[in-house]
Amino acid sequence: MTAPAYTASARWYRDGHCGYDLRTIKSAGRILDLIEFKRPAGDMSRSGLPDLVLCQDMNGGSRLVGNLGGGRFDVANQKGDLTVAAPNFALASTVDTSQQVRALAFPVAQWQETLDDAASGRFSFDLPHIYGGKFDSPAIRSALRTLWALCDEEGAPSRLLARAAGCEILAELCRLGGAPFRQVRGGLAPWAERRCLDLMHARLSEDISLDELAAEARLSPFHFVRMFKRSLGVPPRAYLTRLRVEKASELLERTDLPITEIALEVGYSSNQVLARVFTRHMRVTPSDYRRAVRDPVRYVAMS
Missing domain, CATH: 1.10.10.60 (Homeodomain-like)
Structure with missing residues (x-):
């Protein structure tokens, strides 16, 4: 049996000497990893890794000081607060109490092309507004709840679930960071909808990917997710279920x-x-x- 292909961040949490109590790693190989851990009070600094990492504080009540790529901050966390660490940035941060954390690690190499398609080839992970400490996003918190609930139900995330959830979360992060995405209006063309549904029916037993469905519609995965939902009323993953x-x-x-x-x-x-x-x-x-x-x-x- 082939071992899961974890992100660099997931390997750091799993193998590093960070003192973290790792509870869960669920991998959609080379797309994203879900990581849950408890970290003690103290220094959380680490060297730069080639992943964008979104963290959610599951308890709150801690004071977080540091720099995640957008300048120094000093904040008091509440339950559910979100932080994002920039890729390839050496983090410097400390926390005054232990934290229960859920994280998503996005390997930049796997997402750059998808985001370039959405931004007409001009996407950059230089989004200092979202690296500046804690923030709140009801859309991201809802997406995270759904993603973890589905993984608790179905096990490791499928490629379809991982890519679709990743597109949804990154779209909101980029909106908050001011990324220049093209607007997409309307749903799938009738021929594209028919081809996608035929492919779903034909490969029901397989771990079909969002990229394969998007290719049938001749769209980027990023735009396909939105257009599919407008046409069918639910995301591709929910329709496949x-x-x-x-x-x-x-x-x-x-x-x-x-x-x-x-x-x-x-x-x-x-x-x-x-x-x-x-x-x-x-x-x-x-x-x-x-x-x-x-x-x-x-x-x-x-x-």
Whole structure:
């Protein structure tokens, strides 16, 4: 089995002598990493790494002093506050109490082309406004909650989830930092929508990537996410989940396949993952769903 390809920042948290209590690393190899850790009070300085790192303080109540790439700051953190560390910048920072932190690490090399497409080839990570200490963004906090909840449900993030969530979060960071993005109006062209949905149906069991879907529509991933949502009403990841639940329902109704095989058929790694996703959407477990559609009278009597 191939080891996960972690970002440089994730490797630093995992292997470095930083004194951090690492709780979780979930990797969408070479796209982004989700990292959760507890760090003690004291010096948090480190050498520059080629990743942009977004951190969220899960507890609050600490005083953070330092420089993350936008000049020196001295702030009192509240629960949910966000900070961003600039790529390739040697951080100098201290905190006066221990912190529970969730972080997203974006390797710059994997995101530069996507962001260049969104900014007509003129994107730069030189965004000092967002490196200047703590800030708040309801949009980013919501995206982070959704991303962590989905990963708790499904395990390591899929390539589709990682790229789509990354585009959403980076779009908001860049908006706050004043990046010159082109405006995109309207949804997908009918032919592009049809080709993308056909590809989703055809490769339901695979870890299909956002880049592949965007290529079908001849768009950059950054713009594809927004246009897909305008056309279909939900992001690509949510639409794919809907298709998988619908296919699982069909297989439960019409076949005697074991639930483990059905899970693999619709792109989930185990029957436990399918059960979590299916129950959230259908309000019933796969086994109970099968019993209900096969023998509704007996199922009602047993309920």
